[in-house]
Amino acid sequence: MAFPVPEPGLVISYAHLWHRERGEKxxxxVKDRPCVIVLKIERQNEMVVVTVSPITHRQPSSETPALxxxxxxxxxxxxDSEKSWIVLDEINQFAWPGFDLRPIRGRNGRIDYSYLPPKxxxxxxxxxxxxxxxxxGKSVRRD
Structure with missing residues (x-):
């Protein structure tokens, strides 16, 4: 499978691990979901680490920052056309490409949707x- 170049703003399909799930060991x-790459760090030895924020259909509580x-x-x-939110206080970090990227159904093995508009x-x-x-913020490291 060919992976896209990870860049901030790219929406990917990923098995996001919520902070509460990590707390449950x-x-x-549990679910593959779209996530937005929000940060890309290129380390020595050509390793790339990305940070992603999840997109959810579940309306966040008033205490959860989301767009x-x-x-x-x-x-x-x-x-899909269901309402969705980008959760701003939950992130996962992993070495690209990582084991938790998932192919999007009906997209010939692609793991990326497209980019969010810049604004x-x-x-x-x-x-x-x-x-x-x-x-x-709550962070889960996935390596």
Whole structure:
């Protein structure tokens, strides 16, 4: 399987492991879901580490920082029409390409949907920075 070059803003299919699931001693995400690459770090020895934020259909509680994904963006991504949110206080980090990337059904083995529009990605990145600045973020390392 050929993997795309990981870049911030790219939406991928990934078995995201929620922080609460890690607390329950789970090592695998229960559901494959779209996630947004929010950070890419190129380390020495050519290793690339990416940070992703999950996209969920479940409406977040009022305490959970999230951005609703506009329907126009969902159409652009080729994703379903149900309401969805990008969760800003949960991230996974892993070495690219990693074992938890998943092929998207009906897309000939592809794991990427497309990119978020730049203005929406800027809002996502700003929201995540704000969450982490206030020490409210939850991170799960997946290597």
């Amino acid at each position: 789970k090592t695998e995400g 609703e994904l506009p329907q126009s963006v969902k159409r652009h991504l080729g994703y 929406l990605f800027e809002r996502v990145a700003a929201g995540i920075r704000d969450v982490w600045r206030r020490s409210r």
